[in-house]
Every structure is written in structure tokens, then in C-alpha cells.
Amino acid sequence: MDDLLTDFIAETRETLEALAGEIVAWEADPADKTRLDAIFRFVHTVKGSCGFLDLPRLGNLSHAAEDCLAEVRSGARTPDAALVSAVLAIIDRIGELTDALEANATLPEGEDEFLIAALAQGHAAPAAENSPAIAKISVMPTHAPTRTISRSIRLPVELLDRMMAGVSDMVLARNELSRLLRVGGGNSATDVAFERLSLCVGEMRDSITRTRMARIEALFSALPRMVRDLAAELGKTVKLEVDGGDVELDREMIEMIRDPLTHIVRNALDHGIETPEDRRRAAKPEMGRLRIGARQAANQILIEVSDDGRGIDAERVVRKAITAGLVTSEQAAAMSWSRKLDLIFEPGLSTADHVTGVSGRGVGMDVVRANIERIGGTVDIESNPGQGLRLSLRVPLTLTIIPALTVSSNGTLFAIPRSAIDELVRPKSDQVRIERLGGELVVFIRGTRLPVVDLGRFMELTDEAEPALLVVLRAGGGERYALGVEAVHDHEELVVKPAAPALMASGVYAGTTLPDNSRPMLLLDVAGIAAAANVRRDQSVAEEAPVEKRKVKAALPTLMFRDLDGVVRGVRLALVERIEDVATASVIETGGVQMVPLQGRLTKLHSASALPASERLRLLRLSDGDGAVAYAIDQVIDVVDLHAELAPTPMAGPIAGVVLHEGSPIEILDPFWLFTNGAAHPADDHSPLCLVADAEDPWAREVLAPLLGAAGYRVTFAGEATEDRVSVVVTSSGDAPEGVDAPVVRLRGTPDHNGDESIYRYDRDGLLSALRRHVAGGK
Amino acid sequence: MALYLIARIDQEIVALPATEIGSVVEVDQIAAVPRVPSHVAGLFALRSRVLTVIDTRTSLGLGGIDRTAEMTAVIVECDGHSYALLVDEVEDVIEAGQPEPCPALLSASWRRAAKGTIRRGEDAILLIDPAVVVAGPEPLAA
Numbered sequence: 001m002d003d004l005l006t007d008f009i010a011e012t013r014e015t016l017e018a019l020a021g022e023i024v025a026w027e028a029d030p031a032d033k034t035r036l037d038a039i040f041r042f043v044h045t046v047k048g049s050c051g052f053l054d055l056p057r058l059g060n061l062s063h064a065a066e067d068c069l070a071e072v073r074s075g076a077r078t079p080d081a082a083l084v085s086a087v088l089a090i091i092d093r094i095g096e097l098t099d100a101l102e103a104n105a106t107l108p109e110g111e112d113e114f115l116i117a118a119l120a121q122g123h124a125a126p127a128a129e130n131s132p133a134i135a136k137i138s139v140m141p142t143h144a145p146t147r148t149i150s151r152s153i154r155l156p157v158e159l160l161d162r163m164m165a166g167v168s169d170m171v172l173a174r175n176e177l178s179r180l181l182r183v184g185g186g187n188s189a190t191d192v193a194f195e196r197l198s199l200c201v202g203e204m205r206d207s208i209t210r211t212r213m214a215r216i217e218a219l220f221s222a223l224p225r226m227v228r229d230l231a232a233e234l235g236k237t238v239k240l241e242v243d244g245g246d247v248e249l250d251r252e253m254i255e256m257i258r259d260p261l262t263h264i265v266r267n268a269l270d271h272g273i274e275t276p277e278d279r280r281r282a283a284k285p286e287m288g289r290l291r292i293g294a295r296q297a298a299n300q301i302l303i304e305v306s307d308d309g310r311g312i313d314a315e316r317v318v319r320k321a322i323t324a325g326l327v328t329s330e331q332a333a334a335m336s337w338s339r340k341l342d343l344i345f346e347p348g349l350s351t352a353d354h355v356t357g358v359s360g361r362g363v364g365m366d367v368v369r370a371n372i373e374r375i376g377g378t379v380d381i382e383s384n385p386g387q388g389l390r391l392s393l394r395v396p397l398t399l400t401i402i403p404a405l406t407v408s409s410n411g412t413l414f415a416i417p418r419s420a421i422d423e424l425v426r427p428k429s430d431q432v433r434i435e436r437l438g439g440e441l442v443v444f445i446r447g448t449r450l451p452v453v454d455l456g457r458f459m460e461l462t463d464e465a466e467p468a469l470l471v472v473l474r475a476g477g478g479e480r481y482a483l484g485v486e487a488v489h490d491h492e493e494l495v496v497k498p499a500a501p502a503l504m505a506s507g508v509y510a511g512t513t514l515p516d517n518s519r520p521m522l523l524l525d526v527a528g529i530a531a532a533a534n535v536r537r538d539q540s541v542a543e544e545a546p547v548e549k550r551k552v553k554a555a556l557p558t559l560m561f562r563d564l565d566g567v568v569r570g571v572r573l574a575l576v577e578r579i580e581d582v583a584t585a586s587v588i589e590t591g592g593v594q595m596v597p598l599q600g601r602l603t604k605l606h607s608a609s610a611l612p613a614s615e616r617l618r619l620l621r622l623s624d625g626d627g628a629v630a631y632a633i634d635q636v637i638d639v640v641d642l643h644a645e646l647a648p649t650p651m652a653g654p655i656a657g658v659v660l661h662e663g664s665p666i667e668i669l670d671p672f673w674l675f676t677n678g679a680a681h682p683a684d685d686h687s688p689l690c691l692v693a694d695a696e697d698p699w700a701r702e703v704l705a706p707l708l709g710a711a712g713y714r715v716t717f718a719g720e721a722t723e724d725r726v727s728v729v730v731t732s733s734g735d736a737p738e739g740v741d742a743p744v745v746r747l748r749g750t751p752d753h754n755g756d757e758s759i760y761r762y763d764r765d766g767l768l769s770a771l772r773r774h775v776a777g778g779k
Numbered sequence: 780m781a782l783y784l785i786a787r788i789d790q791e792i793v794a795l796p797a798t799e800i801g802s803v804v805e806v807d808q809i810a811a812v813p814r815v816p817s818h819v820a821g822l823f824a825l826r827s828r829v830l831t832v833i834d835t836r837t838s839l840g841l842g843g844i845d846r847t848a849e850m851t852a853v854i855v856e857c858d859g860h861s862y863a864l865l866v867d868e869v870e871d872v873i874e875a876g877q878p879e880p881c882p883a884l885l886s887a888s889w890r891r892a893a894k895g896t897i898r899r900g901e902d903a904i905l906l907i908d909p910a911v912v913v914a915g916p917e918p919l920a921a
Contacts, residue, residue, distance in 0.1 A: 518824050
């Protein structure tokens with residue numbers, strides 16, 4: 001709420017400043033319609049925000065002024081000097097109250113009524129200037145509170161964009177300088193200074209990126225009121241649970257999600273959650289539940305809206321679709337449950353049997369999906385008839401940085417938004433067959449027929465029509481097609497900017513981007529290409545084969561790469577957070593362990609052999625959700641779907657097992673081994689608290705405490721105040737401190753076993769397993 | 780008096796209003812863009828900006844420019860986008876008075892792009908509107 005209040009104060013103050021001139025002009029000419037409108041808009045906005053923020057005093061004032069001005073606007077009243085003064089007095093008072101709100105001070109009450117009374121028709125005759133209420137107003141500035149210095153400012157987005165562009169230039173300049181420094185040979189003082197500069201530039205880029213971010217709370221905060229009003233209107237009782245308001249995403253993105261989210265919530269209340277009687281009959285609690293949650297998952301934000309209402313019956317959707325002529329009954333019969341459910345995203349299909357005032361006004365789920373896909377997101381639906389419905393929106397973190405796959409045809413590179421890609425297939429494998437139908441290429445992938453658009457031919461780069469690789473794309477609205485490309489290069493995050501109108505007019509580009517190699521590249525508009533190439537939806541829907549089931553458990557997208565020792569290996573794509581190039585010199589080796597600074601944190605680096613002598617090193621940053629490790633590679637080869645089942649390797653190590661790919665065995669990295677051997681798992685507020693009894697012992701402080709910290713425990717020493725419950729006590733001298741109720745692990749100084757349960761203090765494994773046992777037992 | 784940039788396009792000496800020009804750069808590697816009007820030569824990276832390169836000759840209906848060698852381009856802003864207009868040569872920056880109306884006997888392609896003429900000593904020089912060059916040749920149907 002604090003953010004909202006700060007926004008409100010900043011906005012009100014800003015408008016007041018802008019309004020100052022209008023007010024004077026209005027005073028000079030009360031009949032001036034445009035001035036009147038400006039002032040009316042101001043009090044109207046204030047009134048709206050006040051109801052929302054629970055500020056009754058400001059609300060009453062602005063409400064009175066609005067009523068009065070509305071009369072003037074409608075012509076029911078003619079503005080006279082008395083009215084103008086009264087309105088101005090109220091505006092002044094709004095300014096004062098706003099200042100007071102920010103300073104956390106209170107203004108004497110009671111005077112508000114005077115001001116409101118002064119608005120009343122005929123309150124004061126032409127002698128208004130002399131009336132006591134107005135006289136009082138004119139000496140009002142006595143209250144002028146001391147203005148606190150505001151800690152929040154409003155900036156035009158354009159300025160932020162310019163700052164962002166400036167920092168991007170700086171990063172490029174830094175890279176060039178870094179190249180020059182290497183060529184010129186090292187001077188250690190220069191190198192140190194350069195490293196510092198590099199760090200500063202990096203930090204600055206991060207903080208400027210953050211200026212564009214806002215908490216999703218800005219979107220969620222309007223929901224409780226909306227749900228309450230809607231539920232009341234529909235005669236339903238609904239409990240709303242909102243979670244994850246502190247997730248941050250791009251400000252523009254928040255605006256783009258607002259409408260789709262509102263629509264989904266309206267639907268849930270109107271069609272999802274039943275009336276109390278219906279719920280009683282269905283043996284459900286009378287109060288319906290609506291949960292809205294946001295969380296960050298890798299480079300995406302996941303927003304889930306779930307209710308415990310009646311859900312959607314896919315069979316009913318299909319019947320509607322058949323009636324509406326969207327699918328034939330034969331097609332429908334071949335569809336899976338989820339496929340049928342997906343039909344609710346088709347244009348022209350509403351499951352509501354009757355139009356209500358709340359939803360079903362012709363804006364359907366197709367618009368929701370289109371809006372989310374336009375910003376590079378996806379919508380998934382899960383329905384459990386009678387039990388509830390869950391909609392998952394996945395959107396990228398920002399509009400401008402999107403994960404993309406780089407592909408090429410005849411040497412020209414293009415980027416494809418990752419969110420539009422279903423899978424990559426090779427035409428030569430046994431599940432994939434390319435055929436020519438009426439002069440056009442089609443591909444059968446595991447029994448499903450898709451039209452093929454060859455990128456090279458489409459872009460008039462080549463006549464070649466036998467693509468080496470097919471990228472299966474979702475063009476929005478359920479259309480799928482395969483884009484034939486010559487090669488797939490990198491998977492990277494690109495900063496995308498709008499292209500010039502002449503380029504956008506072609507309809508096949510979504511923007512331009514500048515990768516690190518400084519060669520401009522175009523981002524393809526997947527839906528635009530489908531339209532330009534005349535991909536018709538019926539071409540892609542047909543022939544769903546029962547093979548689908550086999551696919552589900554069979555293949556996982558896997559990143560294939562050439563390892564440093566020259567062997568081609570694979571790693572499951574879901575683990576790869578990003579591919580990064582770092583300076584080889586930045587890798588440090590300590591205690592036989594290689595570490596590399598990534599995003600400001602030292603990350604353990606695994607490599608199959610000694611690091612190459614080259615200047616730059618290519619890394620895979622692997623993440624299991626919270627911990628991260630780096631894996632050095634030579635180059636990325638491809639992303640392919642590989643069998644989920646491995647032939648396991650007998651020995652524990654970085655290789656989990658082997659999988660056959662096009663006849664040759666591919667080693668798959670073992671994420672379990674990589675993460676257990678060196679992922680940094682920083683301790684946080686929820687980590688178990690370990691109390692070290694020997695506060696005076698330097699060994700405990702210098703040797704034991706760091707070991708515990710590295711193992712993910714929070715450490716406190718006897719005598720230090722702590723509010724949390726101690727999970728376990730470690731002592732090498734004697735007993736636990738008094739008053740602490742926790743299991744105790746005792747350490748001894750010699751390796752010899754002396755009969756008690758103590759643990760030799762350099763027996764790391766023994767100590768850690770004892771801690772784990774006690775922490776688990778204590779819960 | 781105002782400043783004008785004097786450049787050569789094909790055999791013609793032209794003037795561009797200096798206030799609309801960001802800079803003059805040498806352009807080498809142009810990334811080609813398929814499926815766009817022929818006067819769009821491609822994309823070019825200037826520091827972290829991506830510029831759309833306009834083949835000024837094609838745009839004025841004079842036939843294409845030789846795109847193999849290193850080329851000179853005049854950077855202009857138009858509707859929030861940055862463009863690099865390829866010219867054969869930049870000669871000078873001069874000060875001149877208010878533009879005068881164009882002579883009546885210009886060819887069609889020049890007539891569209893020319894906003895008037897300015898004087899350099901004895902010579903009259905055509906003043907070109909960068910926005911028209913960016914927009915490209917008129918559609919044939921019109």
C-alpha cells in the first residue's frame with residue numbers, strides 16, 4: 001500500500017503544480033469551459049484514489065467539489081466569485097492534506113465542513129469576500145506544514161530509455177576497450193582499474209534495468225475491491241487469496257497484463273464460482289475460493305489464477321465448437337481432452353449460455369490469449385470439472401529483452417522468440433517425414449501434419465527447398481507450422497527494439513536487435529510469416545494421431561554442445577539458465593576448485609578438461625531454481641529432443657548416462673552430481689539456526705562457523721541475542737548454554753573414539769550428518 | 780541564415796538542412812533485409828543503435844548505388860527512428876539564406892523530394908527533404 005500512497009502523493013502534487021495556472025485563469029474567467037474541465041478532472045481523480053486508499057477527509061472534500069463542479073458543467077449553476085473561491089479553497093486544502101499525509105502529520109479537523117459548506121448554492125451573496133468562512137480561507141496558509149523532502153520522483157519513460165541506451169553504449173565501449181587492452185599486453189595497474197570500471201558499468205546497467213521494473217502489486221491491489229463488488233453483484237461469496245505481490249516485472253508489461261487478468265478474474269467469478277446454493281448442493285463450502293499468485297520462474301513470470309468453481313467441461317466446449325462450425329465432429333472425435341479444452345481460446349466461442357452484465361460481452365478468451373501472446377507470453381488452462389479451473393499466464397520479464405533462438409538460412413541470421421517455439425526436429429529422423437503436396441511442402445511429425453515454410457525461400461535468399469532443420473512454431477490462435485532453416489545457432493537473450501516503419505510494413509518482422517557481435521539482426525514475427533506464407537489453420541489442425549501418448553514420456557529438449565575435451569555431450573535444456581561468455585582470466589582456482597564470477601556471485605565452475613588458452617570462455621549457467629553452477633564448454637551445437645530414459649553410467653560423476661541420438665551415443669550431464677558438488681546455496685532467513693556454544697574459542701569462530709555457513713546454516717554464538725528458535729547447538733567444551741532447548745552436537749579434539757557420542761572436530765561428513773539428523777529430528 | 784550540408788547524390792549536388800542531421804558516418808557492413816522495399820538497403824549498427832540504411836539513389840529513382848565499397852551516410856532522425864541516408868560524397872557545410880522555390884523543369888523524382896533551392900555563390904542547389912527520401916519512391920499505382 002505504501003507504494004500506492006507514495007504514487008498518489010507524487011501524482012496529486014504534480015497535478016496541483018500543473019493546475020496552479022489553470023486555477024488563476026479560471027478565477028479570472030469563471031465561464032472558461034476548458035479550465036473548468038481540467039479542475040473537474042483533478043478533483044474527480046483525487047476522489048477516485050481516496051476511496052481506494054481509504055482517505056475519508058480528502059474523499060469528502062473532493063467529492064463535494066466534484067458535485068458542485070458537475071452542476072456548473074451541466075449548466076445547473078453559474079459560477080460566481082464565491083463559488084470559485086470556495087472551490088479554490090478546497091483545492092488548497094487538498095494540497096495541504098497531501099503534504100500532511102506525506103509528513104505523517106495530522107491537520108485539525110472541523111475546518112473541512114466550513115469549506116464544504118461554502119460550496120453550497122447561495123451560501124454567500126456577492127459580498128462573499130467578506131463572509132467569515134471565506135475570510136478564514138484566505139488566511140489559510142498559517143497551517144502550511146513543513147514540506148518533507150520526497151524520496152520518490154516521477155520520470156518520463158523516454159528518459160529511462162535514453163539512460164538505458166547510454167549504458168548499452170558504455171557496455172559496448174567497455175568491450176572494445178577490453179579488446180584493446182588485451183592486444184596491448186597487460187599492465188597490472190591498468191587491468192585493475194579496468195576491472196573496477198567494468199564492475200561499475202555492470203552495476204549501473206543492473207540498476208537502470210531495475211528502474212523499469214515495478215512490483216506486480218500495482219496490478220493486484222485493485223483486485224480485492226473488484227472481486228468484492230463483482231461477488232456482491234452476482235450474489236456470491238468469494239474469498240480472494242493474493243500471493244506474490246512483490247514479484248517485479250517491467251512497468252509496461254504490467255499494463256499489458258492488466259486487461260487479460262481482469263477478464264480472467266471476471267470469468268472466474270461469473271462462470272466459475274457457483275452461487276452459494278449450488279455450492280451447498282455440490283457439497284462444497286459456501287464461500288468460493290479464488291487464488292491469484294505470481295512468481296518468477298527462470299526468465300518468466302508465472303501468474304496463476306485458480307478457483308474452486310465448476311470448471312469447464314471440455315465436452316461441452318467441443319459441442320459448442322461443432323455448433324459454431326469451428327471443428328467438424330470427426331475432428332472433434334480425434335481430439336484429446338486438453339486439445340478440446342484449448343478450443344475455448346478460439347474466436348467466436350463463449351461457454352456462457354447467456355450474456356451477463358459482468359462477462360460474456362463478446363470479449364472472449366481468444367482476446368486474452370492474443371494479448372498475452374503479443375507480448376511473448378503463453379496461456380495454459382487446466383480444468384477439473386466440478387472442482388475448479390486454473391489458468392496459467394507466463395510472460396517474459398520485460399518487453400524489451402526476450403529469450404530467442406538464432407537461426408540462419410544461406411548465411412543470413414534471424415532471431416525467433418523462444419516462446420513461439422514448440423520443438424526442433426530433423427527431417428531425417430524416423431518420426432519425421434517431409435512430403436510434397438500440391439507443390440507445397442508438408443511435414444508429418446509423429447503423425448501430425450504441418451505446413452512447411454522454408455525460411456530461405458520465403459526470404460528470397462535461396463531456391464533450396466529441402467530444409468536441414470525444422471523449427472515447429474505456434475503462430476497464435478492454435479496455428480502451428482514448421483519453419484525450415486539451414487542451421488540453429490544460439491539461444492540468447494536479446495534486447496529488441498522496434499524496427500523502422502518500412503520494415504514493419506513487411507509484416508514479417510517484430511523488431512531489430514543487436515547481438516554482441518555488433519551485426520544487426522531481425523526478430524521474426526511468427527504470426528506475420530504464417531499470414532504472409534498463407535498458412536491456413538485447417539492445414540495444421542488435421543490428423544492428430546494416437547502416437548501423442550508416447551511422446552509425452554519420451555523426449556526432453558536437450559542442449560547439445562561440444563565439450564572442452566572435444567566430446568559432444570548434452571544437458572537438459574530446462575537446467576540451462578543462460579549461455580555466457582566470460583574472460584578466461586576471470587576464473588580463479590582456489591583449493592582445487594574453479595570459481596567464476598557470474599552476476600556478482602562466485603559460482604563454481606566445472607570443466608571436463610583444462611581450460612583453453614583463449615581469451616574468452618563460453619559457459620553454461622545451470623540452475624536448479626535457487627543454486628547455480630557453471631559448466632565450461634567449447635561450443636553450442638543444437639537443441640534436440642532426446643529420450644528421457646538414460647542408460648546410466650556405473651560411476652558417480654558429472655555424467656548421468658548415455659542416450660542414443662541419430663545412432664551415436666551422447667553423454668548427458670548429471671545435474672544431481674553438478675549441484676551436490678558445488679552449487680552455492682546461500683543461507684537465508686529460513687535456514688536452520690545453529691548455535692555455537694564456545695563464543696570465545698577462535699577455532700569455533702574462524703574454522704567451525706565458516707564451515708557451517710557454507711553448509712547452509714545460519715550461525716549464532718552463545719551470548720548473542722537471537723529471536724529465532726535455535727535448531728541445534730554445537731559445542732566442543734561442554735554443555736549447551738542454559739535456557740536453550742535444542743539438540744546438542746558435541747565435538748572432541750582428537751580423532752580417537754572415546755566411547756561417547758562426540759564427533760572428531762575435523763570429521764566434516766560426520767559433523768554435517770549429525771547436524772542434519774538433529775535438525776530433522778527437532779522439527 | 781541557416782546551415783546546410785552539401786552532398787553529392789549521383790551527379791547532383793544537393794543540400795540537406797543541418798538541423799535535421801545527427802552526424803555523417805562511414806558505413807561498411809550492411810546487414811541485408813529481405814522482403815522490404817528496394818530503397819531500404821539494410822541495417823547498420825552505429826554503437827548500440829541499429830540504423831535503417833536508405834539507398835538514396837533508389838529512393839529518388841536514380842538507379843541503385845554501388846553497395847560494395849565503403850560508403851558515406853548522413854544520419855537523420857525521422858518519426859523516432861534513425862536512418863542512414865547513403866550519399867556518394869559529403870562536400871561541405873555552408874551557411875545560406877531562406878530557400879527559394881524550385882525551378883519548374885525538375886524531373887518527377889526530384890520534384891517530390893526537393894523543398895526549394897538555396898544559393899552557394901552563383902550556384903543554385905536543390906534542398907532535399909530527408910523524410911521524403913526515407914519514405915522512398917512513390918508507389919507505382921499512385
